[in-house]
Amino acid sequence: MSGALFIAQRASAVVLAVTAAVHLATIIYAVRGGLTAGEILARTHHNVWFLALYALFVVAVAIHAPIGLRNVVREWTIWRGRSLDAALAVFAVLLLALGLRASVAVFL
Amino acid sequence: MTASSATLFVEVWRGRADGRFESFRVPRRANQTVLDVVTEIQREQDATLAYRFACRVGMCGSCAMVVNGRPQWTCRTRVAQVAPAGTLRIEPLRHLTVIKDLAVDMTRFFDKWRDAKGSFVPAGETDRDFAVVPPASRQRQAADAGIECIGCGVCYSACEVVGWEPDYLGPAALNRAWTLVNDVRDQARDARLDAVAGTSGCQACHTHMSCTTFCPKALAPTYAIAGLKRALVGRLLRRAL
Amino acid sequence: MRAGHRQPGFVAALLHRLSGVALAIFLPLHFLALGTALRGASALDSFLAATNTPAVKAAEFAVVVALAMHMAFGLRVLAIEFLAVRERTLAAVSVSLAAALAVGLLFLLNVA
Numbered sequence: 001m002s003g004a005l006f007i008a009q010r011a012s013a014v015v016l017a018v019t020a021a022v023h024l025a026t027i028i029y030a031v032r033g034g035l036t037a038g039e040i041l042a043r044t045h046h047n048v049w050f051l052a053l054y055a056l057f058v059v060a061v062a063i064h065a066p067i068g069l070r071n072v073v074r075e076w077t078i079w080r081g082r083s084l085d086a087a088l089a090v091f092a093v094l095l096l097a098l099g100l101r102a103s104v105a106v107f108l
Numbered sequence: 109m110t111a112s113s114a115t116l117f118v119e120v121w122r123g124r125a126d127g128r129f130e131s132f133r134v135p136r137r138a139n140q141t142v143l144d145v146v147t148e149i150q151r152e153q154d155a156t157l158a159y160r161f162a163c164r165v166g167m168c169g170s171c172a173m174v175v176n177g178r179p180q181w182t183c184r185t186r187v188a189q190v191a192p193a194g195t196l197r198i199e200p201l202r203h204l205t206v207i208k209d210l211a212v213d214m215t216r217f218f219d220k221w222r223d224a225k226g227s228f229v230p231a232g233e234t235d236r237d238f239a240v241v242p243p244a245s246r247q248r249q250a251a252d253a254g255i256e257c258i259g260c261g262v263c264y265s266a267c268e269v270v271g272w273e274p275d276y277l278g279p280a281a282l283n284r285a286w287t288l289v290n291d292v293r294d295q296a297r298d299a300r301l302d303a304v305a306g307t308s309g310c311q312a313c314h315t316h317m318s319c320t321t322f323c324p325k326a327l328a329p330t331y332a333i334a335g336l337k338r339a340l341v342g343r344l345l346r347r348a349l
Numbered sequence: 350m351r352a353g354h355r356q357p358g359f360v361a362a363l364l365h366r367l368s369g370v371a372l373a374i375f376l377p378l379h380f381l382a383l384g385t386a387l388r389g390a391s392a393l394d395s396f397l398a399a400t401n402t403p404a405v406k407a408a409e410f411a412v413v414v415a416l417a418m419h420m421a422f423g424l425r426v427l428a429i430e431f432l433a434v435r436e437r438t439l440a441a442v443s444v445s446l447a448a449a450l451a452v453g454l455l456f457l458l459n460v461a
Contacts, residue, residue, distance in 0.1 A: 003344050006311040006337070010430070013423055020420050024452060027413065031460040034401070037393035041386065065373045071314075072366055074307075075272035098380035105386040268359065314366075315426050317358030317438055330358075334430045341431075 058099030169260025229296035263319035275308035279319035279329035286332035365422035414453035
């Protein structure tokens with residue numbers, strides 16, 4: 001991958017190391033005694049810190065995942081070139097859109 | 109079959125990429141190396157077997173082959189260690205065009221060495237005096253850690269990414285580039301970093317560490333490649349800021 | 350299988366890659382599920398109730414392990430690349446794997 005993609009991949013990885021760790025800890029804590037929408041929403045409803053953290057999580061993932069997939073597809077399949085890059089850009093936008101939508105969904 | 113069986117069952121690759129394995133039986137001898145086995149087959153059983161060797165004492169790297177799935181120098185590989193059950197499977201180095209049997213075309217390996225700018229570029233106007241390079245300096249130690257590479261191709265054969273990404277420069281070329289990046293006398297640092305960047309450069313390394321595992325000189329191309337990655341990121345950040 | 354495939358560094362990279370692909374497939378579904386909250390808390394609740402089965406919990410365990418594993422092996426790569434760590438590969442990979450499974454186990458103990 002190009003220098004810019006490499007740095008984006010590694011930088012987003014560092015951001016994810018923090019946000020994913022927080023997410024894992026939250027999951028393990030939150031699933032105790034069953035999980036209900038009420039419990040989730042009580043924590044996320046109008047919680048600006050939550051929204052900020054998870055928006056950051058989503059942006060980092062939307063950068064990190066497609067670049068990673070690009071390597072996998074290029075190395076393990078015959079697909080490469082601009083069409084692959086375009087498809088992954090679409091996937092990135094999809095992750096960003098769905099992820100931000102989900103973050104906002106539990107914030108409102 | 110006990111460990112002390114008197115006969116080795118040896119499968120040797122014959123032909124080119126579309127070849128096949130041929131079986132031979134070779135008497136087990138004390139202190140036998142795999143190179144001894146290949147040589148005995150060629151001299152006593154099948155004179156048409158093609159293979160390479162030179163020094164036969166572990167200095168030149170010419171006898172590198174894949175033995176029971178692992179790339180190594182056959183002159184330094186004791187049969188007793190790699191074939192306790194008496195079976196050997198000998199193949200040419202991977203990821204290089206097979207010329208015949210166990211001999212491969214090293215052209216692409218050395219082309220990538222050139223493409224990675226793996227050669228020293230001196231200052232135009234040579235000083236009358238020697239360059240002073242403290243041996244204990246961080247950069248000289250980094251260069252010294254990789255300088256003993258003799259281009260045997262074992263790491264290139266071992267690297268899975270070379271198989272997946274045909275243009276990947278590979279561990280040996282990148283290791284050499286790193287030693288030169290750390291040579292304070294060298295004048296081509298920027299051009300060399302350009303050469304090792306990009307899709308087929310150091311960023312394609314996924315830290316499998318197969319190169320480091322199999323290098324017969326105990327070099328660590330993985331860490332050299334990591335150094336190149338850091339150097340590239342440092343340069344990119346300095347340019348951006 | 351080639352000898353290179355049995356080396357710990359390759360196993361780490363393979364698991365890192367496979368867990369990454371699994372997560373990339375899972376994520377859009379995860380976002381869609383959470384997005385049901387847009388239709389109100391009861392919509393999310395009925396989704397959560399529908400997924401309260403042993404099969405789904407097993408899948409969730411797999412996803413948690415995938416995330417923990419991907420992160421652990423990713424941290425190893427970052428350490429080698431940017432902190433110039435020289436590792437004892439088998440030890441480092443084993444510890445990463447154990448840590449990932451421990452996180453998964455913690456999840457299982459809390460979700461039951």
